[in-house]
Every structure is written in C-alpha cells, then in structure tokens.
Amino acid sequence: MKSPQAIIYLSSFTRISIIFYGLAIICLTSTTVFASNGGNETDYLALLSFKSKITQDPYKVLTSWNHSFHFCDWSGISCGKRHKRVTAVQLSSKGLKGSLSPHVGNLSFLRHLSLWNNSFQGTIPHELGRLSRLRILYLYENKFSGVIPANLSGCSNLEILWLAQNNLSGSIPKEMSLLLKLADLVIHTNKLTGGIPPFLGNITSMEVFSAEGNPLGGSIPDTVGLWKSLTGFYCGGCNLYGQIPPSIFNLSLLVTFSLPENHLTGSLPTKMGNQLQNLELLQLSGNKLTGILPPSISNCSKLGYLEMSINDFSGKLTIDFSKLRNIYKINLQHNNFHGRGEADDTRFIDSLKNCTRLVTLNLYNCNLIGVLPISIGNLSDQLNHLILAENQLFGSLPSSIGSLVGLTYVDLGPNLFKGKIPATIGKLQRLQILDLSRNQFSGPIPNAIGNLSLLTELYLDINKLEGHIPSNLGNCTKLNGLELANNRLSGKIPNQILQLPSLNYFLDLSYNGLSGSIPSEIKDLKMLSHLDLSYNNLSGIITSSLGECISLTTLNLRGNQFQGTIPSSLSSLGGLGVLDISQNNLSGKIPQFLEKWKSLEYLNLSFNDFEGDVPAVGVFANASAFSVLGNNRLCGGLDMLELPKCKETGSKKKRFPLFVLLILIAPALLVVLYCVHLFCKKKRNSQQSQSSGNEQSSGNERLLKVSYNQLIKATDGFSIANLIGEGGFSSVYKGILDSNGDKYVAVKVLNLQNRGAHKSFLAECEAWRNIRHRNLLKIITSCSSVDFQGNDFKALVYEFMPNGSVHDWLHSSAKRLKLNLVQRINILRDVATALDYLHNRSQTTIVHGDLKPSNILLDDDMVAHVGDFGLARLLGADLNQNSSTGVKGTIGYTPPEYGIGSAMTSIGDVYSFGILLLEVMTGKKPTDDMFNDGLSLHKFAYMALPDHVIGVIDRDAIVLQSMEANAKKVEECLVATIKIGVSCSVDSPQQRMQIEFVVNELQRILDVLHHI
The missing domain is CATH 1.10.510.10 (Transferase(Phosphotransferase) domain 1)
Structure with missing residues (x-):
C-alpha cells in the first residue's frame, strides 16, 4: 500500500507528465503545420517566387515544389541539418526557362547556387549580393543579358563564379576586386569589353581566369602576375594587343596558358620554360610574336599541347623534345624556323624519339632547310599527322618512314626531295592521304603503294617519276583522287585504275609520255568529275566509252595524237564545263550537241582538222569561251572569227514560186487563226470564272493548284529514281507536270508526320506570297490535299534547277x-x-x-x-x-x-x-x-x-x-x-x-x- 506522500507525488508527477505531453503534442502539431506552410517562411516564400518565374519546366523537376513536402525535400534543394535553412539550389541542365527571381537573395544561408545549362534570361538580379555565405555560383550556359552586377561584391565568401556563355555586356565591375576569396572567375563567350582591369590583381586567391571569346580589347595588365595560385589563364580571341607582361612568366603553378587569336607582339622570355615547369598546354597561335621559340620550353616536362602556329617566330628550332615525354600535339606551322648558316634545321627531330604519345607534328611553311634525318622513323607509332609541306627539305626520303605505322595523313610537298620514293611507304597501312607532289623524286612509282588499301587521295605530281603506272594501284579500292601529272611516265594507261569504283574526284595523268589508246574500261568511271590526259602520246580514236562517264565536268585530251571524229556518245556528257581536245588530228564536222550544252564554259577545238560550219549559238556565241584556231576547213560562225562564209548547198539555192508557197501555207495559216480565236475565247471564260471565284479567296493566292493525283503522275509515284533530295521536313522529287509542258519541276513533299513540318509549310507559303527575285527559287504551284489513304498531303512545286545545289x-x-x-x-x-x-x-x-x-x-x-x-x-x-x-x-x-x-x-x-x-x-x-x-x-x-x-x-x-x-x-x-x-x-x-x-x-x- 502506497503512502499518502507517494500518492501525492505520483499524482503531481502524473499532472506534470500530462502537461508536458500536451505541450509536446502542441509543439509537434505546430511544427507539422509550420512545415506544411513552408518551414522557415523566408526560404519557403523565396523558393515559391523562384518557381513563379519559371515559364518552362520540360522535365517537371519543380513538380515536387508544393505543400505536400517540406521545402527541404523539394527537388534540387539541400538544407542544413540544424536550422533547416536552404544551403544549396542545384538545378543544372533541367531545361528550365524563365527569369531568375530577385527573391533568391533572401536565401541568406545559401552556399551553392547552380543553374548552369538552362535558358534563364533577363538580367542577373543584383539582390544576389545579399548572399554573404555564398561560395559557389554557377550561371553559365544560359541567356542572361545586361551587365555583371556590382552588388556581387557582397558575396564576400564567393570562391567560384561561372558566368560564361551568356549574353553579358559592359565591363568587369570594379567592385569585383572585393571578392578576396575568389578562385575561379569564368566569364568566357560573352560580349564584355573594357579590357582585363588591373584591379583584378587584388584577388590574390585567383586560380582560374577564363575570358576567351569576349571583345575585351586593351593589353594584359601586369597585375595578373599577383595571381600566384593561378593554374589556368584563357583569353583567346579577346582582341588583346601589346606584349605579354613579364610578371605572368613568374606564375610557377600555371598549367594552361592560352592566348590564341589576339594581336600580341614582342618576344617570349628565354627562361620561360624554367619558370613555367607545370605547363601542360601552351597556346599562343594567331598572334604577331617574334624572336626565337625559347629552348627552355624543354623544361616544361608536363607539356602535352604546343600550339605556336601563325606567328613570326624565327631562328632555328632548338627545343629538346626528348624531355617532353607527354607531348601529343606540336603545331608550329607558318613561322620561320630557318637558322643562319648551316642547313640543318631538322635536327630537332632527333629529340622526338622519346615522345611516345605524339599524334600530330605540323611544321607546314616554316622555311625549314635541311635533310630529313633517318631518326624520323623513331617517332611515335601513335603519330597520325605528319605535315612538313612548303619547306626546303632536300636529299632522299628516309626509308625509315615506313616505321610510322600509325600515319593516316602525310604531306611532304612541295619540298626539294630527290631520289626514289622508298618502297617502305607501303607499310603505312592506315594511310589515307599521301602528298609527295612538287618535289624531285625520280625512278618508278613503287609497287608497294598498291598495298595502301585505305588510301583516298594520292598526289605524286610535278616530280621526275618514270616507268609505267603500277597496275596494282587498282588495289587501292578507296582511292577517289589520283594526281600523277608532270612526270616522265610511259606505257599504257592501266585498265585496273580505270575500274576503281571509288575514283570520283580526279584522275590527272597529264604531261607524261603515256601511249596507246584510252582503254574502253574508262566507262567504269561513271562518277569521275575531272579527267586530264593532256600532253601525252595517246593515239587512236576517242573511245565512245567516254560517253558513259556521265559525271565529268572537265575533260582534257589536249596535245595527243587522237584521230577520227568526235564520237556522238559524248552527247551524254551534258554536265561538262570544260572540254579541251585541241592539238590532235581530229576531223569531221563540229557535232551539234556541243552547241546545246548549257553548262559548257570553255571549249577548245583548235589545231585539228575540223571542217564545215561553226555554230553561233550556245558556247559558240561567246568568242572568249571557245577556240577553233588552226582548223583551216571551217567556215561561218561569229564575224570576229574572220572565217570564210560557208557555201550554200544546192537545196538552199532552190526557190519555190510564190503561188506554191501560198498554197502550202494558207491551210496552216487558217488553222493558226482558228486556234487563236479559241484560245482568246477560253481565256475570257477563264478570267470570268476566276473573277467570280476570287471574291471568296485571298487576293494573294494566284498560283494554280494541282491535285495529289497529278503529282503522283508527274513523279512516277514519287519513285526513288526521281528522288533528288531529303530534309528534316520534306522529300524533293523530279517530275514533269502536264500543265508545265515538257519542262522538269521539283516537287517538295512535306513529311507531315514529322513535328514542325506543317509549320514549315505555312512559313514557306507565307514567304513565297511576299517575294519575287531573280536569285530566289521560283515557285510554280502548291498542293494542299489528301492522299489515296485519306491522309493530309501538302507539297510545293518549284522550277527545276538542272545544276543541283x-x-x-x-x-x-x-x-x-x-x-x-x-x-x-x-x-x-x-x-x-x-x-x-x-x-x-x-x-x-x-x-x-x-x-x-x-x-x-x-x-x-x-x-x-x-x-x-x-x-x-x-x-x-x-x-x-x-x-x-x-x-x-x-x-x-x-x-x-x-x-x-x-x-x-x-x-x-x-x-x-x-x-x-x-x-x-x-x-x-x-x-x-x-x-x-x-x-x-x-x-x-x-x-x-x-x-x-x-x-x-x-x-x-x-x-x-x-x-x-x-x-x-x-x-x-x-x-x-x-x-x-x-x-x-x-x-x-x-x-x-x-x-x-x-x-x-x-x-x-x-x-x-x-x-x-
């Protein structure tokens, strides 16, 4: 039995417990109610304001931003554990569109705001300057405009500021210098002006500064040298001028130094490599820098990318690349690396043998004089681009080049190489383009080149090569261009190269000593554009097989010994722009099809034995577009040719009596008059009909409409054979409309199942209603109907353009x-x-x-x-x-x-x-x-x-x-x-x-x- 005191104590304890229990329930209830209303009211309302400014949310990321969840649980929101205040808003790459609410400035505990890669527009709210705790601000890849807010200086703890790839203008505000903790300032690809302000040097914590692609102007301030922690400096294409301040070369932590496409002058300090030993990328191309390329760059042992092209550097290239084991790209083209005195400008190549990651070596047009050393074969097997063209390299091409099995592109011409082309070049199985043109190579073309099965273009022109053209070039089944002109080659044209299915660009065998006739296999080159066989010893007739090379635009057979007439099969070459068959022994009359070729720009028939009438139409109507000199049996033509008049034939001399002519033409004249009468009557009826019909239609709608059935007939059922082009919204077919005579038209059929096609059709129709110009495509008619399955059908009919796009x-x-x-x-x-x-x-x-x-x-x-x-x-x-x-x-x-x-x-x-x-x-x-x-x-x-x-x-x-x-x-x-x-x-x-x-x-x- 409990004592009274115990009972009293228990009773009191019970009452106290009940009170505390009640208070706990009240607290929990109020917390739940408060949470449902937004928790911390300031943050809650600020986030709702943020949401209200969003006009597009394609991924529905803000769907969770409602009363059902505490705002700390909303998508993209992070809160502190203690106070439940918003510390981070991370909504990058969410497709959001709208403006940034100034109420974001009320998120006073915010440390991280990341909105990059969206479509925010308008200005950056100056209220962001209230966020004194903010450390990271990512607003890049948006559409913000206006200036950088000076108020951002209030973000005194800001460490990372990325505003790149927007539409910001004006200059960098002076107040920025107050951001003493700033490490990353990334503002590239905007429209900022006013130069790189010297006051930025006050931010001694700077690690990355990126302003490339802004029209900043001005010079680089010396105060940049105060950024002792700087690792990345990117200011390409900023219209900077003047010299690079010496203080920059004291920034020993610099990893990336990129200043391409500016107007910088002066020379680089000789000891820059000793000072910048952490460099991994050095890019100063497209400036006006002079002097030598400092040999001390050899000490930048981490360097991977060296881009110093298009400057005025001079003097011998003496960098010891053996120390640059990480180098993968060397682009030094368009400089002058010839040293005075000895012709040994290529010694640096010896030091490249340790560069096992090297992919590109480009020294195009560097005035290098010397012999290409055998050590070229010691370069990396990863090397795929070797470009030493436009120099003065002489001697033989080392056979060791065959060791560079990774090469895909080799350009060594023009230079002064002589001797034979090494057969080891056939080991370069990945080679796609080989240019040895404009050198002094002699001897035969190595058969080993036929092993290069991936070769697409081969340039051996302007050398002293001799012997036969190797038939095994036919093994290069991907070859689309072969240039062997200006050599001393002899023998017949191999059938094998004329049967290459890929040869569609050019075949130039001109200025050699080739003999025999043109093989009939030439017909297999149906896609070849340019054929030049001029100035050889070819003979016989011009093969009719040439007529099957239907893609030819240039055909040059000049300076050979061809006989006979121009074959009629050439009439199929309607796309020819240049035809030169001069200086041969051709005879006969000038074919009529030559005067009908509208694409023909130049025709040379001179110094043959053609006879008869010279036409005066087509290409023959322009005296500067053709030549018939040295054909003594020609007559007629333009007066300026001063050829004798052609004699009239007997049939032309006959005169019909006048009454006979009247008898012959009278019936025809009556028929013509009757047809004119019917046409005028029909036209009057048509005009009356249109007049009444137009009362219900737009005055702008003047095009005669055609039916789906007519277009089906015109294009042969929209056959693939008539398909001449495809796009995102349409397919274009060639066809003939009955109402358009025998002229071709282009029928553009809209793919209405593709989103936007209907809008595209309306836009195009609206545009054509308002424009007429000789340099705009002419529209003939349109069709808005249904097909045979009842589906919507829309098409536009244009004048056909025979020469394509x-x-x-x-x-x-x-x-x-x-x-x-x-x-x-x-x-x-x-x-x-x-x-x-x-x-x-x-x-x-x-x-x-x-x-x-x-x-x-x-x-x-x-x-x-x-x-x-x-x-x-x-x-x-x-x-x-x-x-x-x-x-x-x-x-x-x-x-x-x-x-x-x-x-x-x-x-x-x-x-x-x-x-x-x-x-x-x-x-x-x-x-x-x-x-x-x-x-x-x-x-x-x-x-x-x-x-x-x-x-x-x-x-x-x-x-x-x-x-x-x-x-x-x-x-x-x-x-x-x-x-x-x-x-x-x-x-x-x-x-x-x-x-x-x-x-x-x-x-x-x-x-x-x-x-x-």
Whole structure:
C-alpha cells in the first residue's frame, strides 16, 4: 500500500507528465503545420517566387515544389541539418526557362547556387549580393543579358563564379576586386569589353581566369602576375594587343596558358620554360610574336599541347623534345624556323624519339632547310599527322618512314626531295592521304603503294617519276583522287585504275609520255568529275566509252595524237564545263550537241582538222569561251572569227514560186487563226470564272493548284529514281507536270508526320506570297490535299534547277563539276543579292533562317537561287514568331546567339552567309572533323589572313585562273573574299558586316577578276 506522500507525488508527477505531453503534442502539431506552410517562411516564400518565374519546366523537376513536402525535400534543394535553412539550389541542365527571381537573395544561408545549362534570361538580379555565405555560383550556359552586377561584391565568401556563355555586356565591375576569396572567375563567350582591369590583381586567391571569346580589347595588365595560385589563364580571341607582361612568366603553378587569336607582339622570355615547369598546354597561335621559340620550353616536362602556329617566330628550332615525354600535339606551322648558316634545321627531330604519345607534328611553311634525318622513323607509332609541306627539305626520303605505322595523313610537298620514293611507304597501312607532289623524286612509282588499301587521295605530281603506272594501284579500292601529272611516265594507261569504283574526284595523268589508246574500261568511271590526259602520246580514236562517264565536268585530251571524229556518245556528257581536245588530228564536222550544252564554259577545238560550219549559238556565241584556231576547213560562225562564209548547198539555192508557197501555207495559216480565236475565247471564260471565284479567296493566292493525283503522275509515284533530295521536313522529287509542258519541276513533299513540318509549310507559303527575285527559287504551284489513304498531303512545286545545289558541287561523292574562282564568287554575289532583297528591299523584311549550300540551287547558266524557306520568319508578322528552346537552322551555320535563345534576325542570316562563303572558298564544311579543340571554320580562315590565304583555298577554286601571270591580283581577291566571310561570321552580331556592303564588295572583286 502506497503512502499518502507517494500518492501525492505520483499524482503531481502524473499532472506534470500530462502537461508536458500536451505541450509536446502542441509543439509537434505546430511544427507539422509550420512545415506544411513552408518551414522557415523566408526560404519557403523565396523558393515559391523562384518557381513563379519559371515559364518552362520540360522535365517537371519543380513538380515536387508544393505543400505536400517540406521545402527541404523539394527537388534540387539541400538544407542544413540544424536550422533547416536552404544551403544549396542545384538545378543544372533541367531545361528550365524563365527569369531568375530577385527573391533568391533572401536565401541568406545559401552556399551553392547552380543553374548552369538552362535558358534563364533577363538580367542577373543584383539582390544576389545579399548572399554573404555564398561560395559557389554557377550561371553559365544560359541567356542572361545586361551587365555583371556590382552588388556581387557582397558575396564576400564567393570562391567560384561561372558566368560564361551568356549574353553579358559592359565591363568587369570594379567592385569585383572585393571578392578576396575568389578562385575561379569564368566569364568566357560573352560580349564584355573594357579590357582585363588591373584591379583584378587584388584577388590574390585567383586560380582560374577564363575570358576567351569576349571583345575585351586593351593589353594584359601586369597585375595578373599577383595571381600566384593561378593554374589556368584563357583569353583567346579577346582582341588583346601589346606584349605579354613579364610578371605572368613568374606564375610557377600555371598549367594552361592560352592566348590564341589576339594581336600580341614582342618576344617570349628565354627562361620561360624554367619558370613555367607545370605547363601542360601552351597556346599562343594567331598572334604577331617574334624572336626565337625559347629552348627552355624543354623544361616544361608536363607539356602535352604546343600550339605556336601563325606567328613570326624565327631562328632555328632548338627545343629538346626528348624531355617532353607527354607531348601529343606540336603545331608550329607558318613561322620561320630557318637558322643562319648551316642547313640543318631538322635536327630537332632527333629529340622526338622519346615522345611516345605524339599524334600530330605540323611544321607546314616554316622555311625549314635541311635533310630529313633517318631518326624520323623513331617517332611515335601513335603519330597520325605528319605535315612538313612548303619547306626546303632536300636529299632522299628516309626509308625509315615506313616505321610510322600509325600515319593516316602525310604531306611532304612541295619540298626539294630527290631520289626514289622508298618502297617502305607501303607499310603505312592506315594511310589515307599521301602528298609527295612538287618535289624531285625520280625512278618508278613503287609497287608497294598498291598495298595502301585505305588510301583516298594520292598526289605524286610535278616530280621526275618514270616507268609505267603500277597496275596494282587498282588495289587501292578507296582511292577517289589520283594526281600523277608532270612526270616522265610511259606505257599504257592501266585498265585496273580505270575500274576503281571509288575514283570520283580526279584522275590527272597529264604531261607524261603515256601511249596507246584510252582503254574502253574508262566507262567504269561513271562518277569521275575531272579527267586530264593532256600532253601525252595517246593515239587512236576517242573511245565512245567516254560517253558513259556521265559525271565529268572537265575533260582534257589536249596535245595527243587522237584521230577520227568526235564520237556522238559524248552527247551524254551534258554536265561538262570544260572540254579541251585541241592539238590532235581530229576531223569531221563540229557535232551539234556541243552547241546545246548549257553548262559548257570553255571549249577548245583548235589545231585539228575540223571542217564545215561553226555554230553561233550556245558556247559558240561567246568568242572568249571557245577556240577553233588552226582548223583551216571551217567556215561561218561569229564575224570576229574572220572565217570564210560557208557555201550554200544546192537545196538552199532552190526557190519555190510564190503561188506554191501560198498554197502550202494558207491551210496552216487558217488553222493558226482558228486556234487563236479559241484560245482568246477560253481565256475570257477563264478570267470570268476566276473573277467570280476570287471574291471568296485571298487576293494573294494566284498560283494554280494541282491535285495529289497529278503529282503522283508527274513523279512516277514519287519513285526513288526521281528522288533528288531529303530534309528534316520534306522529300524533293523530279517530275514533269502536264500543265508545265515538257519542262522538269521539283516537287517538295512535306513529311507531315514529322513535328514542325506543317509549320514549315505555312512559313514557306507565307514567304513565297511576299517575294519575287531573280536569285530566289521560283515557285510554280502548291498542293494542299489528301492522299489515296485519306491522309493530309501538302507539297510545293518549284522550277527545276538542272545544276543541283552548291553542296553537290562542293561535297558530293559524284563530284560532278569543279567550280572555279569566278563561278564561286558569282554564286556568293547572287546569294548576297538575294539576302539584300529579303532584308532590305522586299515589302516585308524576311529572315531566311537556314542558309546553307544545300539550299542554294543553280540553274542552266549557273545563276544561284536561294530556296527552302521552311524556317523563314516575316518580321512584323504573326507567323513563326514564337521562339523555341531548340537551335534554329542547321548546326554549323546557325549563329551563336540563336543557341542562347535570341530571336531570328536578318543579322543571323549574315552569319550563315559568312560560314557559307568560307565553305565555298575553302571547300570545308563547318562540321569537318578537323574543327575541334577550339578550331572552327571561322578561326581557320581568320588565322590565314592576310599572308596565308592561298593555303586554305580549295584547290579547285583557282584551277582555271592564270595564277602565274596575275598571281598578286588573284591573291588580293582571295584575301578580300575571305575577309568578307570572316567579318560576316564573327560571334558578335553588332560587329558583322552589313549585307549591302557585302554585295558591293563582291561585285568589286568580280570586276577585278573579269579584267585579269
């Protein structure tokens, strides 16, 4: 039995327990209620404000941001364990679009804010400056604009600040110097100006500074040398000038030093390698640096990438590469590494034997004089690019080169090599391109070259090679170009090389001593573009098999001993641009099919024995486009030829009596008059019908509609045989419409199952309603119907362009034709004129949005027509105005601002035109495999200006130009043209060249070329 005191004690304890229990329940209840309302009210409301500014959330990452969960459990949110305050917001690469709420500045415990790779736009809120605990701020790869907020200086604990790849402008604010803990400042690829401010040197904690791709200007301040912890310095393409301050070379922890494509001058300190021993990447290409390349670079034992090309370095290359065991790329092209006195500029190669990771050795155009040492064979078996062209290397090519089994690309011409080509070259089983041209090699072409089964291009021209062409070159089954011109080769043309299925680019055997006839196997080269057999001892008749080489654009048989007539089978070569059969023993009449070839630009029939009438139409209508000199039995033609008049035949002398003529023509005249009467009557009825019908239709709808059935018939059921092109939204077929006579048309059928195809159709229709210009593709009609299964069907019918697209001429495996320089600039002028019309001279400003070579089509006269307005935008119209999160246009041609969400503009078309121009002139696509590691088509062209432009121009561009007599003028034209392309394709829209000026400048260049 419990005592009273115990009972009282228990009773009191019970009451106290009940009270505490009640309080606990109240606390738990209130906590639950508070959590459901957002926990810490400030953070909760700030996050809700953040969510309210998001307009697109494709991955639904903010779905969890609701009352059902405590905000610390929301996606992307981290909180502190003690106070349950937000410490991190990590929403990178979530596809979010919208603006950044200024209320984020209320997350006072925030340490990490990561929003990179989204589509945030607008300005960066200055309220972020309240986040005094913030250490990491990732806002890169968005669409932020405006200036860098000066208030960020309030983030006194900030260590990492990444604002790169936005649209920020203005200068770096002075208040930045207060961020004394900042280690990473990454602001590359914006529009920042004002130079690298000296006050940044106050941030002595700096480890990485990246500002490349900003038009900063100015010089590099000496205060950068205060960044003793710096490991990465990236300022390529920043318009920097002046000398590199000496203080930088005291930054001993520097790993990456990248300053390409600036205007830096002066020389490098001789002891830089002793000071920067941690360097792994040294990139100073595309500047104006002088002096020697410091031998002390040998002490940078960790160096892997050495890029010093396109400068004015001089003196012998004395770097001891044996100490650089990690080196994998050496790019030193376009410098002057010839030492005074002895011709031993290649001694450095001996020291490369320990560089087992070396992949690229490029010393193109470095004025090297000397013998290529045997030690070349000691280089890494990983080496795949060996480029020593445009130097003065002499002596024999060491047989040890056969040890470099990893090689895929070898360019050793032009140099002064002599002796035989070593047979060991046949061991290079991975070789794809071999260029030994413009040397003094002699002896036979080694049979071992036939072992190179992956070879695609072989250049052995302009040497002293002799003997027969090896028949086992037929084993090189991937060969698409063979250049053996200007040698001393003899014997017959091997059948085997004429049966290579891949030979579609060029076959040049000119200026040799080949004999015999052209083998009939030539018919197997159906895809060959360029065939040159000129100046040999070939004889017999011109084989009719040549007529099966239907892709030929150039055929040169000049200076041989061919006899007989021009075979009629050549009439199938309708794509020929150049035909030269001069200086032979050909006879007979000039075939009529020659005057019908609209693509023919130059025809040379001179110094043969042709007879009869010279036509005066087609190519024969332009005296500068053909030659018939030295054919004494020809007559007629243009007056300026001063040929005798042709004698009239007996049949021509006959005169019909007048009454006989009246009897013959009277019935026909009556028929004609009756037909005219019926036509006029029908036209009146049609006009009345259209007048009544148009009361219900748009006044702009003038095109005669066609049915699905008519298009089926026109294209033979949309057969694959008539398919001439495919795109993302459509397929294009060649066909003949009954209503269009016997002329071909191009039928563009929309793939309506593809998302966006319908919108593309509407955009193109709307564009065509507003434009008419000689350099725009002509639309004939349209079709909006259903197919035989009841599915929607939409198509557009255009005038057929017989010469295909510019893309075909530049890149098609068929390589139908080669475009010479004048043709290319004519095409570019035509395209620029079309853009000037669309942007400035049409009733409604139109942005094309997808300018590229495949959308530039060529008619019979090689006049360019811009087509495919599927992505077009009419400025001021409602159609197609909504911006998209996706990149508009085609990769490689799309301006960078589209990639960060900017609206389509006419200046965006100018960027695409710039890339198009550079592609037309260099023959390289912007997506070429060579464009990596920061190199682009724009940079490739920019680095060649002004002294090395010839090196980047497509060889075909100058094939018909008189480079010997007018080399300086032609080169000036090339430089001027490349400058236009570079100016149009700069990243900054405001700095691009205006299209009106482009048209004027291209016309000026054409005028100069026409007078050469």
